[in-house]
Amino acid sequence: MTPAGLKVLCLDGGGLHTLFSLRLIQRLNAMFPFLNDVDAFSGTSAGGISALILAAGDRPAERIQVAIDFWSDSRYFTLNLPQHAFSPLSTATYTNHEAKKALEALLGDVTLGQLKRQVVIPSFELDNEGRAGRPRSWAPRIFSTLSTREPNTDHKQVAVDVGLRTAASPMGFPIYEGFVDAGIYANNPSMCALAEALRGDIFEPPDIQLFSVGGGLNRRYVASEDGDWGPRQWVLDLKEPGLLLEMVFASGVEAVSFQCLQVLGEQNFFRLNPAFQDTVPMTNAWLPVIPVDLMPNVVEKLLGLADAADLSKALLWMESNWGRQPRSHQTSAQAERSRIVTDLTPP
Incomplete structure (x- = not known):
């Protein structure tokens, strides 16, 4: 554990928009080296895969370009042919076979417990099979090596499988091992990471620093003040397809940021x-993936937008707060937290 307590980096979901997040982090780290001090990475969907890639290296700062190169390679997005061509409404757009091969080439068969940093990766389980006495239902599922809850077997989970579970976007990719994309409830994983950090009374809010990175804010709004709208306007409008879903996704992301800010300060x-x-082309929330022929243009555009983004406020926050001594009293309890984090850190 670093002198400032537990440091967590969170990455939103959003398909290729994770490239925007990664380039922001890369630029900020060049101005103020902070990545190698991160204790835990959390991410949803594509952000979850990026988090796993960063957590797999001894020095996460050296993994940023690896992650950018991974997402810049369109092999991850391989069309589900010929099935999708003949039945586009009843099959996923992309196959997860090539996605798995691409991830395995990068991560191998490493488990979460063998990663070099702790991780918190949310997904959504379609059938919990009534385990642990719970009612049988679909339910959120968080894969975490950060929590000390007992029993916790998540450290035995294969990282590639966890990555494909968090990123199995409905309509975009097939269901993977009974799981789908966590973006349906936690596109911003910050609160999931915070909740895991607070479980077990090991950490208190003053001990935790959380840096959350989004995939870019679209300047979206509805000018109508009293429109009598139905499904055509909210969901089926060709000019604004999936407007309602996009609004739901965006509002949830920002609500989580507000909640974390109130808890942590x-x-x-x-x-x-x-x-x-x-x-940015093809950024509607209901469109889970981007056509292969457009990907090079979208990749270039997202990286260019990230290069032009103003990082002055983020840099000021880093310079003022990252590495600051936690406000919690330095007692035997603090020493115990330090011991436990040391125990949690993979060899």
């Missing part, structure tokens, strides 16, 4: 999610 929480200065 301005010194311990920062949200970096610059507004786009230009239109």
Whole structure:
């Protein structure tokens, strides 16, 4: 554990928008080296896969370009042919076979417990099979090596499988091992990470610093004040397809940031999610993936937008707060927390 307590980096979901997040982090780390001090990475969907890639290296700062190169390679998004061509409404757009191969080439068969940093990766389980005496239902599922809850077998989970579970976007990719994309409830994983950190009374809010990075804020709004709207306007409008779903996704992301800020305070929480200065193609929330032929253009555009984003506030927060001594009293309890974090850190 670093002198400032537990440091967590969170990455939103959003498909290729994770490239925007990664380039922001890369730029900020060049200004103020902080990545190698991160104790735990958390991410949803594509952000979850990025978090796993960063957590797999001894020095996460050296893994940023690896993650950017991974997402810049369109092999991850391989069309589900010929099934999707003949039945586009009843099959996923992309196959997860090539996605798995691409991830295995990068992560191998490493388990969560063998990663070099702790991780918190949410997913959504379609059938909990009534385990632990719970009613049988679908339910959120968080894979975490940060929590000390007992029993916790998540450290035995294969990282590639966890990555495909968090990123199995409905309609975009097939269901993977009974799981789908966590973006349906936690596109911003910050509260999931905070909840895991607080479980077991090991950490208190003053001990935790959480840096949350989004995939870019679209300048979206509805000008109508009293429109008598139905499904056509909210869901089926060709000019604004999936407007309602996009609004639900975006509002949930920002609500989580507000909640984390209230719990941790301005010194311990920062949200970096610059507004786009230009239109980004195919960014509607209901469109889980981007056509292969458009990917090179979208990749270039997202990286360019990230290069142009203003990081001055994030840099100021880092300089003022990252590495600051935690406000919690330095007692035997603090020493115990330090011991436990040391025990949690993989060899």
